[in-house]
Amino acid sequence: MNHPxxxxxIVNLNAREYLRNCLRSIPQAAQNLSSEVIVVDNSSTDGSAQMVREDFATIKLITNNQNLGYSRPMNQAMRAATGKYLIQLNPDTLPHPFAFDKLYQFMEANPSIGICSPKVLNRDGSLQLQCRRSAARPWDTITYFSGLSRLFPTSRTFAGYLMTYLPENQIAEVEAVSGSCMFIRRAVIEQIGYLDENFFAYQEDADYCYRARQAGWKIYYYPFAEVTHFGGQGGSRTEPYRAIMEWHRSYFLYYRKHLAREYFFLINWLMYLAMAGKLGFSLIKAWLSKEKIVGTPKP
Known part of the structure; x- marks a missing residue:
C-alpha cells in the first residue's frame, strides 16, 4: 500500500463556509505532494457534513453525534491518517499556495525537527503571534497578561511568551506552536502517541509540543510557508461560555501536568489563584459583551 x-x-464544528474554502485551498498548498484529507465533524448543525459529502467526495469524513471537543476528534482523524507527515489544521484557515510543499521540504531536510509551524497570518495579513511561543511558564504569563510584553516587545525578558523580539521572517526553534496549523512527523506520533484527551479543547497543542521536546524532538517556526487563520469561527464562537471554561480548565491541567514540579508550592498556588481570578473576569466580560461571543483566550 502506498502511503501519501x-x-x-481537520476537526470542524459549525464552520461550513470556512471549511469549504479551506478544503478548496489544499490542492494549491500541496501541489507537489500526494495527500489525503480527513475531516471529523462534531455534530455541526450548519450542514457542514452534508457539504463535505456533496462537494468533496474523495475526502474521508467522520461524523460524531455530539461535540467531543478538539483533542478526541483530532485523535480520530490522526488514527485514520496514513501519511508520512500529519497536519493538524483548523477549518477556519486558508493555506497559501505551496505552503505544505515548503513545510515538507523543510522537514525532510531537517530530520531532528519533529513539529513545525508555518507563518500564521491574521485576516489583515499581520502575524498571528501565537504561532510561535514559549511553554507559558509563570514569568511569561505574568508579563503577557500584565501588558509588559506589549510595552517591551523587543525584550527577551518581557516578551518571552510570544517571542516578539524575533523578526517574523526568521526561522526559529521554539518551545510551542499553534494547533491552527501544526506539521508533525509520523515518528513523533509513533514515539509519544496522540493528543492527551484530558484536554477537551485548548492547550492540547502546548502539551503535545512539550511532550515532543521531552522526547528529544525540536519544534520549529518556518515563516516561508504561510497560512491565514481567521480565528474564533465555529466552536468557540457558538459556545462562548463553554469555551472560556474549557480554556481555563485546560491551562490549569497543562500547568499542573508539566510546570508545577519546577516551582515552589507558593508560586504554584499564586498561579492557581491568578487562573481563578482570570476565569471570573473573562466570564463577566463575556456576559457584558453585546454579542456574547468570545475568541480563543490566550496564551
Missing part, C-alpha cells in the same frame, strides 16, 4: 506524503486532519 501528508495527511491533513
Amino acid at each position: 506524503d501528508i495527511s491533513i486532519c
Whole structure:
C-alpha cells in the first residue's frame, strides 16, 4: 500500500463556509505532494457534513453525534491518517499556495525537527503571534497578561511568551506552536502517541509540543510557508461560555501536568489563584459583551 506524503486532519464544528474554502485551498498548498484529507465533524448543525459529502467526495469524513471537543476528534482523524507527515489544521484557515510543499521540504531536510509551524497570518495579513511561543511558564504569563510584553516587545525578558523580539521572517526553534496549523512527523506520533484527551479543547497543542521536546524532538517556526487563520469561527464562537471554561480548565491541567514540579508550592498556588481570578473576569466580560461571543483566550 502506498502511503501519501501528508495527511491533513481537520476537526470542524459549525464552520461550513470556512471549511469549504479551506478544503478548496489544499490542492494549491500541496501541489507537489500526494495527500489525503480527513475531516471529523462534531455534530455541526450548519450542514457542514452534508457539504463535505456533496462537494468533496474523495475526502474521508467522520461524523460524531455530539461535540467531543478538539483533542478526541483530532485523535480520530490522526488514527485514520496514513501519511508520512500529519497536519493538524483548523477549518477556519486558508493555506497559501505551496505552503505544505515548503513545510515538507523543510522537514525532510531537517530530520531532528519533529513539529513545525508555518507563518500564521491574521485576516489583515499581520502575524498571528501565537504561532510561535514559549511553554507559558509563570514569568511569561505574568508579563503577557500584565501588558509588559506589549510595552517591551523587543525584550527577551518581557516578551518571552510570544517571542516578539524575533523578526517574523526568521526561522526559529521554539518551545510551542499553534494547533491552527501544526506539521508533525509520523515518528513523533509513533514515539509519544496522540493528543492527551484530558484536554477537551485548548492547550492540547502546548502539551503535545512539550511532550515532543521531552522526547528529544525540536519544534520549529518556518515563516516561508504561510497560512491565514481567521480565528474564533465555529466552536468557540457558538459556545462562548463553554469555551472560556474549557480554556481555563485546560491551562490549569497543562500547568499542573508539566510546570508545577519546577516551582515552589507558593508560586504554584499564586498561579492557581491568578487562573481563578482570570476565569471570573473573562466570564463577566463575556456576559457584558453585546454579542456574547468570545475568541480563543490566550496564551
